[in-house]
Amino acid sequence: DSGVTQTPKHLITATGQRVTLRCSPRSGDLSVYWYQQSLDQGLQFLIQYYNGEERAKGNILERFSAQQFPDLHSELNLSSLELGDSALYFCASSVEGGAFTDTQYFGPGTRLTVL
Amino acid sequence: ILNVEQSPQSLHVQEGDSTNFTCSFPSSNFYALHWYRWETAKSPEALFVMTLNGDEKKKGRISATLNTKEGYSYLYIKGSQPEDSATYLCASRNTGKLIFGQGTTLQVKP
Numbered sequence: 376d377s378g379v380t381q382t383p384k385h386l387i388t389a390t391g392q393r394v395t396l397r398c399s400p401r402s403g404d405l406s407v408y409w410y411q412q413s414l415d416q417g418l419q420f421l422i423q424y425y426n427g428e429e430r431a432k433g434n435i436l437e438r439f440s441a442q443q444f445p446d447l448h449s450e451l452n453l454s455s456l457e458l459g460d461s462a463l464y465f466c467a468s469s470v471e472g473g474a475f476t477d478t479q480y481f482g483p484g485t486r487l488t489v490l
Numbered sequence: 491i492l493n494v495e496q497s498p499q500s501l502h503v504q505e506g507d508s509t510n511f512t513c514s515f516p517s518s519n520f521y522a523l524h525w526y527r528w529e530t531a532k533s534p535e536a537l538f539v540m541t542l543n544g545d546e547k548k549k550g551r552i553s554a555t556l557n558t559k560e561g562y563s564y565l566y567i568k569g570s571q572p573e574d575s576a577t578y579l580c581a582s583r584n585t586g587k588l589i590f591g592q593g594t595t596l597q598v599k600p
Contacts, residue, residue, distance in 0.1 A: 377533060408588075418534070418579065418590040431587050465533065475521035475583045476541060481533035 378402065379482035381466050387488045393454040396485045400447055400468030406430070407449040408479060409441055412463040424449055425471075456489045463487075494582050496591035503570050504599050510566045511594040513580030517561035522583040525554055525565055528593065529576045537565075537578075570598040 378401035388394055400407050409421040420433035424443035435441075438456075443449045453460060463486050467479040495514045503509050515523065522541045526534040538547040543558040551568045567574055577593040 377535070379533075417592040418581075420587050420589065423587070433587055476539045478524070478536045478539060479588060480536070481526075483533050 377480040377482065379466060379468050379480050381464075381482035381485050383485060384483065385486050385488075387490065388456060389490055390456055390458060392456050392489075393452065394456065394487065396451040396453070396464055396466075396487075398449045398451070398466030398468075398482060400449070400466075401480055404468035404470055404480070405447065406469045406471060406477070407443055407447070408467040408469070409435075409449070409451050410465040410467065412465065412484075413459075413461075418465065421451070453487070458489050461487055461489045494580060494589050494591040496578075496580055496594050498594060499592065500595040500597070502597045502599065505570060505572060507570050507598075508566065508568045509570055509596065510564050511578065511596075513563045513565070513591055515561050515563075515580070515582040515589075515591075517558055519584060520558050520561070520582065523556055523563050524581045524583060524588060525563070526579040526581065527576045528579055534579060565594075567596070570596070572598045572600050574598050 380399045382397045405426045408423045410418045421435040422441050423431040427443050441451045463484045465484045466482045469477040469479045525537040528534040538554050540556040545556040547554050554565045556563045575598045577595045579593045581588040581590040
């Protein structure tokens with residue numbers, strides 16, 4: 376158990392809908408990262424927040440957005456969902472996020488299925 | 491664009507065999523190389539973080555080496571056990587981003 380929690384574990388929804396994925400980092404960690412794992416794709420970095428501020432951005436679609444709240448939990452919002460958005464979404468956290476040796480601890484993931 | 495490549499894509503070995511796989515990354519603007527183990531139905535778990543050329547890390551039967559000049563890292567497993575079956579991911583750290591390879595899936599047969 377990494378100490379990172381994600382809810383829900385599974386989510387099934389229809390095209391065009393909007394969903395929110397939630398992540399609580401390990402106690403004491405200030406950075407939260409979101410990743411997408413699609414079929415036949417490696418882990419793709421989406422976005423990083425550090426202490427409430429966006430720090431780094433990857434290949435995140437405009438239909439997706441994220442935020443980190445004062446209690447450091449984070450939410451990833453996915454809107455106008457398409458079939459291709461079906462994937463496993465991971466959240467990870469780390470103590471700082473700026474140090475290159477900072478280990479990221481992964482949550483159990485949310486499996487999103489868009490029908 | 492930073493590309494991290496891993497080979498082989500999959501590997502099947504017998505219990506007791508030693509094995510190794512490769513992670514290749516761009517050597518320019520290198521900051522750190524991370525190895526993760528990802529077991530089925532679980533989340534990726536950190537194994538090593540390596541930064542210096544010539545770095546060697548060891549954790550039980552698993553060890554890793556790093557060559558930053560030529561841009562590769564090897565992960566070795568000595569005397570593979572069925573519980574070593576997992577996907578092994580490497581990731582190169584570039585500014586705030588961890589760029590992951592596709593992974594090497596290891597299956598150890600008893």
